[in-house]
Amino acid sequence: MLQQSALPSYLQSDRLGPWGIYLQQVDRVAPYLGKLSRWIETLKRPKKSLIVDIPVELDDGTIAHFEGYRIQHNTSRGPGKGGVRFHQDVTLSEVMALAAWMSIKNAAVNLPYGGAKGGVRVNPHMLSRKEIERITRRYTSEINAAIGPNSDIPAPDVNTNEQVMAWMMDTYSMNQGHTVMGAVTGKPVALGGSLGRREATGRGIFVVGCEAARRKGIDIAAGARIAIQGFGNVGSVAARLFSEAGAKVIAIQDHTGTLYQPTGLDTAKLLMHAAQHGGIAGFEGVQTLNSEEFWRLETDLLIPAALEEQITEKNAPHIRTRIIVEAANGPTTPTADDILNANGILVIPDVIANAGGVTVSYFEWVQDFSSFFWTETEINRRLEQIMCEAFAAIWQMAQEHRVSVRTAAYIVACTRILMAREMRGLYP
Numbered sequence: 415m416l417q418q419s420a421l422p423s424y425l426q427s428d429r430l431g432p433w434g435i436y437l438q439q440v441d442r443v444a445p446y447l448g449k450l451s452r453w454i455e456t457l458k459r460p461k462k463s464l465i466v467d468i469p470v471e472l473d474d475g476t477i478a479h480f481e482g483y484r485i486q487h488n489t490s491r492g493p494g495k496g497g498v499r500f501h502q503d504v505t506l507s508e509v510m511a512l513a514a515w516m517s518i519k520n521a522a523v524n525l526p527y528g529g530a531k532g533g534v535r536v537n538p539h540m541l542s543r544k545e546i547e548r549i550t551r552r553y554t555s556e557i558n559a560a561i562g563p564n565s566d567i568p569a570p571d572v573n574t575n576e577q578v579m580a581w582m583m584d585t586y587s588m589n590q591g592h593t594v595m596g597a598v599t600g601k602p603v604a605l606g607g608s609l610g611r612r613e614a615t616g617r618g619i620f621v622v623g624c625e626a627a628r629r630k631g632i633d634i635a636a637g638a639r640i641a642i643q644g645f646g647n648v649g650s651v652a653a654r655l656f657s658e659a660g661a662k663v664i665a666i667q668d669h670t671g672t673l674y675q676p677t678g679l680d681t682a683k684l685l686m687h688a689a690q691h692g693g694i695a696g697f698e699g700v701q702t703l704n705s706e707e708f709w710r711l712e713t714d715l716l717i718p719a720a721l722e723e724q725i726t727e728k729n730a731p732h733i734r735t736r737i738i739v740e741a742a743n744g745p746t747t748p749t750a751d752d753i754l755n756a757n758g759i760l761v762i763p764d765v766i767a768n769a770g771g772v773t774v775s776y777f778e779w780v781q782d783f784s785s786f787f788w789t790e791t792e793i794n795r796r797l798e799q800i801m802c803e804a805f806a807a808i809w810q811m812a813q814e815h816r817v818s819v820r821t822a823a824y825i826v827a828c829t830r831i832l833m834a835r836e837m838r839g840l841y842p
């Protein structure tokens with residue numbers, strides 16, 4: 415029988431990085447896939463991996479080269495969909511894992527997309543606006559053949575924003591010879607972007623957090639205690655919505671420090687302070703904690719909304735919360751996940767919790783195709799409906815199989831992907 419390596423030759427088994435975490439998650443779901451597990455190898459390798467060189471002239475006249483990636487992990491259920499990250503530490507393994515998590519997320523929420531992701535190894539904070547524009551345009555040109563409204567639709571991720579998406583849409587359109595609004599999502603509203611997109615991920619966290627709290631008998635409106643790591647786009651919107659609903663956001667941590675106020679922080683004032691000072695440090699009238707103390711606070715909901723691999727075997731045993739809602743991608747390592755489960759902490763995984771962003775990106779794509787734009791109220795209503803239905807189906811799966819919500823989300827998602835794979839068959 416033909417012996418096949420489970421790993422593509424371009425990865426080293428002792429340095430798998432985030433892709434290794436993803437492979438472990440897929441292995442955990444395999445026993446629940448029945449006959450579909452015959453197709454599981456399709457999930458363990460990306461469909462298409464593009465590595466490009468991005469040469470640009472810097473403002474001082476020197477020529478610099480940057481490494482860029484676009485990965486399409488799976489397109490069985492529709493075009494690839496996923497963000498573009500600009501970061502000096504981006505690796506192939508990381509982009510592969512992020513693309514795979516997009517496949518799982520889109521299938522878990524039942525959006526008609528596969529999974530994709532892109533990245534450029536660059537620290538944009540060291541570059542001028544013009545230099546970032548040149549990198550964005552050259553990167554888009556280099557991946558031009560792989561992307562498009564029917565094949566793979568990029569969106570913002572870490573260190574990319576509406577402006578970067580506007581440049582991407584313009585570059586793609588110039589190469590096509592006409593404007594293609596639906597080539598990327600997360601664009602400015604004036605260029606075919608969607609109302610509500612900027613707040614969508616934080617809003618989705620709020621919706622799913624409330625659904626999970628209700629099932630655990632926690633009353634958000636009666637002052638449920640919440641701690642949030644990360645006060646950026648996602649963390650700050652979630653903090654505001656939970657505060658407005660009557661919860662007490664008792665602690666917030668960002669890269670500048672940790673604030674604690676047992677009666678609840680004034681999140682609106684804190685947002686103004688963070689916008690002025692570049693972080694939450696220096697906000698007056700509240701206590702400060704060191705970063706380890708943050709993870710030991712007694713809370714009802716804990717929301718990691720910053721970076722990957724924040725909850726590890728080191729801090730997981732000390733966490734005293736009832737529910738963790740993963741707003742960041744991949745914030746919990748598999749070992750930490752086991753510790754949390756053993757301690758009876760309910761973990762709502764990233765692939766469902768933070769799917770609000772891609773859901774409104776889907777609305778943006780649909781609106782661009784039809785050139786008919788919805789009101790913000792309509793968008794928020796549809797977002798809530800999709801998130802609640804997806805969460806309910808996954809919750810029911812978790813109860814039926816007596817598995818974690820993460821495993822249940824993977825069962826739902828992998829079943830949908832592999833069923834599509836099987837029904838389509840192999841070409842040629």
Ligand SMILES: NC(=O)c1ccc[n+]([C@@H]2O[C@H](COP(=O)([O-])OP(=O)(O)OC[C@H]3O[C@@H](n4cnc5c(N)ncnc54)[C@H](O)[C@@H]3O)[C@@H](O)[C@H]2O)c1
Nearest residue numbers: 615644645646647648649668669719720741742743768771
């Ligand atoms: N923005 C979206 O639509 C979206 C969608 C899905 C998932 N996510 C994920 O959510 C997370 C946050 O994204 P965002 O858009 O809010 O990013 P952001 O850059 O706006 O905010 C990141 C926040 O994390 C904080 N942070 C950074 N390093 C930290 C550290 N060492 N300790 C504590 N805090 C730290 C920063 O201070 C900042 O408050 C990321 O993992 C991202 O992949 C974002």
